[in-house]
Amino acid sequence: xxxxxxxxxxVAAGPAAAARLKRLRPDSDVTLFEQGEHISYxxxxxxxxLGGDPERAEDLIHFTPEQFSKEKGCSVRIRHRVERVIPVRxxxxxxxxxxxxxxxxxxxxxxFATGARxxxxxxxxxxxxxxxxxxxxxxxxxxxMTNSSPQRILIVGGGFVGMELAEAMSRRALxxxxxxxxxxxxxxxxxxxxxxxxxxxxxxxVRFVGGATPVRWDVTNSRVGSVETTTxxxxxxxxxxxxxxxxxxxxxxxxxxxxxxxxxxxxxxxxRTNVEHIYAAGACAEVRHLVxxxxxxxxxxxxxxxxxxIAAANMAGESEELDGILGTSAVKIFDLQVASVGLTHRDAxxxxxxxxSSTVSSRSRGRDDRDSKPLFAKLVxxxxxxxxxxxxxxxxxxxxxxxxxxxxxxxxxxxxxxxARIDMMYxxxxxxxxxxxxxxxxxxx
Amino acid sequence: xxxxxxxxxxVAAGPAAAARLKRLRPDSDVTLFEQGEHISYxxxxxxxxLGGDPERAEDLIHFTPEQFSKEKGCSVRIRHRVERVIPVRxxxxxxxxxxxxxxxxxxxxxxFATGARxxxxxxxxxxxxxxxxxxxxxxxxxxxMTNSSPQRILIVGGGFVGMELAEAMSRRALxxxxxxxxxxxxxxxxxxxxxxxxxxxxxxxVRFVGGATPVRWDVTNSRVGSVETTTxxxxxxxxxxxxxxxxxxxxxxxxxxxxxxxxxxxxxxxxRTNVEHIYAAGACAEVRHLVxxxxxxxxxxxxxxxxxxIAAANMAGESEELDGILGTSAVKIFDLQVASVGLTHRDAxxxxxxxxSSTVSSRSRGRDDRDSKPLFAKLVxxxxxxxxxxxxxxxxxxxxxxxxxxxxxxxxxxxxxxxARIDMMYxxxxxxxxxxxxxxxxxxx
Numbered sequence: 001x002x003x004x005x006x007x008x009x010x011v012a013a014g015p016a017a018a019a020r021l022k023r024l025r026p027d028s029d030v031t032l033f034e035q036g037e038h039i040s041y042x043x044x045x046x047x048x049x050l051g052g053d054p055e056r057a058e059d060l061i062h063f064t065p066e067q068f069s070k071e072k073g074c075s076v077r078i079r080h081r082v083e084r085v086i087p088v089r090x091x092x093x094x095x096x097x098x099x100x101x102x103x104x105x106x107x108x109x110x111x112f113a114t115g116a117r118x119x120x121x122x123x124x125x126x127x128x129x130x131x132x133x134x135x136x137x138x139x140x141x142x143x144x145m146t147n148s149s150p151q152r153i154l155i156v157g158g159g160f161v162g163m164e165l166a167e168a169m170s171r172r173a174l175x176x177x178x179x180x181x182x183x184x185x186x187x188x189x190x191x192x193x194x195x196x197x198x199x200x201x202x203x204x205x206v207r208f209v210g211g212a213t214p215v216r217w218d219v220t221n222s223r224v225g226s227v228e229t230t231t232x233x234x235x236x237x238x239x240x241x242x243x244x245x246x247x248x249x250x251x252x253x254x255x256x257x258x259x260x261x262x263x264x265x266x267x268x269x270x271x272r273t274n275v276e277h278i279y280a281a282g283a284c285a286e287v288r289h290l291v292x293x294x295x296x297x298x299x300x301x302x303x304x305x306x307x308x309x310i311a312a313a314n315m316a317g318e319s320e321e322l323d324g325i326l327g328t329s330a331v332k333i334f335d336l337q338v339a340s341v342g343l344t345h346r347d348a349x350x351x352x353x354x355x356x357s358s359t360v361s362s363r364s365r366g367r368d369d370r371d372s373k374p375l376f377a378k379l380v381x382x383x384x385x386x387x388x389x390x391x392x393x394x395x396x397x398x399x400x401x402x403x404x405x406x407x408x409x410x411x412x413x414x415x416x417x418x419x420a421r422i423d424m425m426y427x428x429x430x431x432x433x434x435x436x437x438x439x440x441x442x443x444x445x
Numbered sequence: 446x447x448x449x450x451x452x453x454x455x456v457a458a459g460p461a462a463a464a465r466l467k468r469l470r471p472d473s474d475v476t477l478f479e480q481g482e483h484i485s486y487x488x489x490x491x492x493x494x495l496g497g498d499p500e501r502a503e504d505l506i507h508f509t510p511e512q513f514s515k516e517k518g519c520s521v522r523i524r525h526r527v528e529r530v531i532p533v534r535x536x537x538x539x540x541x542x543x544x545x546x547x548x549x550x551x552x553x554x555x556x557f558a559t560g561a562r563x564x565x566x567x568x569x570x571x572x573x574x575x576x577x578x579x580x581x582x583x584x585x586x587x588x589x590m591t592n593s594s595p596q597r598i599l600i601v602g603g604g605f606v607g608m609e610l611a612e613a614m615s616r617r618a619l620x621x622x623x624x625x626x627x628x629x630x631x632x633x634x635x636x637x638x639x640x641x642x643x644x645x646x647x648x649x650x651v652r653f654v655g656g657a658t659p660v661r662w663d664v665t666n667s668r669v670g671s672v673e674t675t676t677x678x679x680x681x682x683x684x685x686x687x688x689x690x691x692x693x694x695x696x697x698x699x700x701x702x703x704x705x706x707x708x709x710x711x712x713x714x715x716x717r718t719n720v721e722h723i724y725a726a727g728a729c730a731e732v733r734h735l736v737x738x739x740x741x742x743x744x745x746x747x748x749x750x751x752x753x754x755i756a757a758a759n760m761a762g763e764s765e766e767l768d769g770i771l772g773t774s775a776v777k778i779f780d781l782q783v784a785s786v787g788l789t790h791r792d793a794x795x796x797x798x799x800x801x802s803s804t805v806s807s808r809s810r811g812r813d814d815r816d817s818k819p820l821f822a823k824l825v826x827x828x829x830x831x832x833x834x835x836x837x838x839x840x841x842x843x844x845x846x847x848x849x850x851x852x853x854x855x856x857x858x859x860x861x862x863x864x865a866r867i868d869m870m871y872x873x874x875x876x877x878x879x880x881x882x883x884x885x886x887x888x889x890x
Binding site for chain 2: 042044045048049053054059060062290300301302303305306323325326327328329330331332337339341366367368369370398400401402403404405407408409411412414418419421422423424425426427428429430431433434435437
């Protein structure tokens, strides 16, 4: 009998799982449901699209529903919202949003790949207040900006997405203000790195207002014209809310699927939920962190895709496990590369780990190279075992790729002493004689 | 009693050892002998100086003899050539080249840091045939070119230094020809990478003549005007010989210090030679390769400096060992980054290892990023144990730093399967969703 596999969610983990399932089990019957209009697109590229490069929203789409269906051999149903999952009967109820009809469908195996949504900020209705989560959101913002030619933008939230949006809007020559609840941006980063990011914002002409949250929205003719914040009133032509993400796990919760403390669906290393025949992958699920061994909510694209791949293998009857993730990430903030892997010093202390750290302010190239740039690195390690727990870098070049080296070191539970002895490359145009990671590791001694 | 430490050679390993010795044992009496005029300079930057950036030879000098002496607390004697080592009496004979006087000096501990010299190519005397090994060589070439304004240059040898020189001379708008004994340049590299380097040379207007060696030199008025090669005659205004390096080990050999099959002084993991109280470090010595466990001759700057540091620790009475090197290197060849770590597939087979390899032609950035560049990667691994043995990359961006990730993986004896599972960063401006290393590792499955 042909196994019938249903996948809820078509952005990242969903299509990754669907495509791999059909590769592993060409005989299976796979259907992908997406409530929006687009599937399989690059959410991480949306800020760049808003900044003007790439120019067309279509450039972000990897596969249209038709292409995906044809090339991967799956059924794709966009504008279909799954409204209920009934595990005991192995059924779902799905609404065709255009026809406004509900259908009941049976599954052999079901995958939740419902992703995350923007955290809500309460505000009155206004046509110029936006969040950015889907490609439709991106198109809507782009369209509104093209028609309304705003001069000033207020970005609420100074996290990594807020920073990417600040850069994108600066590229469009807007007057950009970021308000943020804390004094420094990007709360997940190490304090030294947060200070460097703030400097970069200022150097690029972005107004950053720390310790500020919205209190009152002044809306006239369906448009917000100014926002009263905890630190004062700010006039603006549009508002972008970038206050983080929450997992879309309500549908699962309603079906009595176990969710965790971070709000996401709890899965094991094979992406199985606690309910038979039901898997979850991507930002709707919590995932085990390799260092802390705790479940975390890290809505990262490569993690979502990886979870989708692993879910697919297990749904196809093979056996594949996710050891755990390291939250390896790199973000471009104007001229800076801000990169991170594993735990920050504070994360580690919060987990009750006796952590120490070592920092170095080095350079990206050899001493004679005039294009060399400052590069800051911080290593976090266990004080007693000397094992590496995380690494955090910032600089105009050489920060992003160095986190992959550290991901490898952290995954292999290397000590700082072992790291100090790794034979790293040197040539003046690409690295200093002693790599910044080597220096930081030596200084940890 | 104050220990008396003598160090022969002042370019890389020598100063690195001298400085660390004084840090570890401030009471010791350290003297550095250098037969040339300069100590402590960036040999790797010499091609860039010849290319015009940095502009001054002095920019390559880390410490003048006076600065080094003052800041590090060592005696420095330039223009002093050590002519004999008498281990049984713990003495050296050293000639002051300016005064033409020989002095006999006692040592408690002696370090050979005599480096390597350019491999000799027989040719008649001519003022416009050069080799590049010391800063004095670089100044001589620079001075001659400034005075004689050559239009055409012939570079003999298409190894990595030949490539760096070809780029440097192209920057000076010279008409550059490289002749090389093999059909493809950079013999140490993987064949796929050699072909890509050849394409790059051609794209940049460098004439590369493979299968060619010099046969006869036509010298008129002390200048070579053309060279007869195995593939024909080539007219030129100057010649740069870049046919590789050989260790300066004769002085050690004369003192009955054991040398190896590659011509270098044999040292153990503590940089000790087979003769008591005598150490060696840098390009004059052979060093153990971490993967092959064979002694190799790898005249790389970071390796020389590292060996100097380790020798210093042991000479100071501490205990420090070099696990082995990986030959991690990156070279800039015009717009390309050519990077390598560990064994090539052919190296591995030559060592009798049952090696396999996996290649990927990927990109440096996310699919939507218009500045993304091609990136080629090859992984070499043991067929049975699946352990990584080496990695080799080439591309306009992202190749150099990825070898550090692979150096970490190879040093930790990771398998391709483990590498495939490392959580690597993704963001469109810095990397594709699946890192090229991840893809290559998956394809090895």
